[in-house]
Amino acid sequence: MVASFVPMLLIASAFYYLNKVDQDCGTTFSWVTRAMGPWAGWLGGWAITMTGVLVVGSLADVAVSFGLLAVGLDGWVENAFVRQLLTVLLILVMTAVCVIGTELSAKVQNVLILAQVVFLLVFVCVALAKVYARTSAYDSVEPALDWLNPFGAGGAALTGGLLLGVFIYWGWESAVNLTEEVEDSATAPARRACGRP
Numbered sequence: 001m002v003a004s005f006v007p008m009l010l011i012a013s014a015f016y017y018l019n020k021v022d023q024d025c026g027t028t029f030s031w032v033t034r035a036m037g038p039w040a041g042w043l044g045g046w047a048i049t050m051t052g053v054l055v056v057g058s059l060a061d062v063a064v065s066f067g068l069l070a071v072g073l074d075g076w077v078e079n080a081f082v083r084q085l086l087t088v089l090l091i092l093v094m095t096a097v098c099v100i101g102t103e104l105s106a107k108v109q110n111v112l113i114l115a116q117v118v119f120l121l122v123f124v125c126v127a128l129a130k131v132y133a134r135t136s137a138y139d140s141v142e143p144a145l146d147w148l149n150p151f152g153a154g155g156a157a158l159t160g161g162l163l164l165g166v167f168i169y170w171g172w173e174s175a176v177n178l179t180e181e182v183e184d185s186a187t188a189p190a191r192r193a194c195g196r197p
Contacts, residue, residue, distance in 0.1 A: 004165025
């Protein structure tokens with residue numbers, strides 16, 4: 001997760017400086033078109049669109065599956081029709097929230113972030129309690145610097161960790177994509193992406 005911060009910092013810095021020059025919610029499409037021409041901009045825009053389509057479906061399926069497991073509806077998870085129906089409904093609800101407007105979307109996002117933080121804190125507390133009580137079904141693992149060596153035995157772990165970090169932080173860049181709809185659009189988006197007010 002620490003290593004995943006580096007590309008995030010570089011991307012946030014790039015958005016910061018690009019937004020200072022030209023605030024455009026088209027981001028990659030607009031900026032790449034201006035810098036490298038319409039063909040490269042078109043490819044960049046479609047790459048982001050297709051990635052979003054694939055990731056939204058995958059994330060919605062994960063959310064529905066684990067949501068059902070959390071409330072004890074394991075049988076519904078095994079039923080592909082029910083799971084896919086709920087996934088499509090979740091995508092439609094989230095799409096409606098986005099279409100209604102940025103303000104509602106921001107409020108829903110705040111609620112979801114708070115829920116995520118609460119659940120992560122509960123998870124960490126339970127995990128630490130099990131480790132200290134020695135009731136965990138899993139062996140503990142001691143972190144080592146070798147994990148960060150991309151050329152050594154830890155390279156696979158580092159690559160896997162970076163990919164996991166990208167998956168976990170997917171969507172963080174929405175704070176820099178809404179550049180035209182925010183106050184102080186030249187600097188606010190990148191500051192928010194870095195977690196600064």
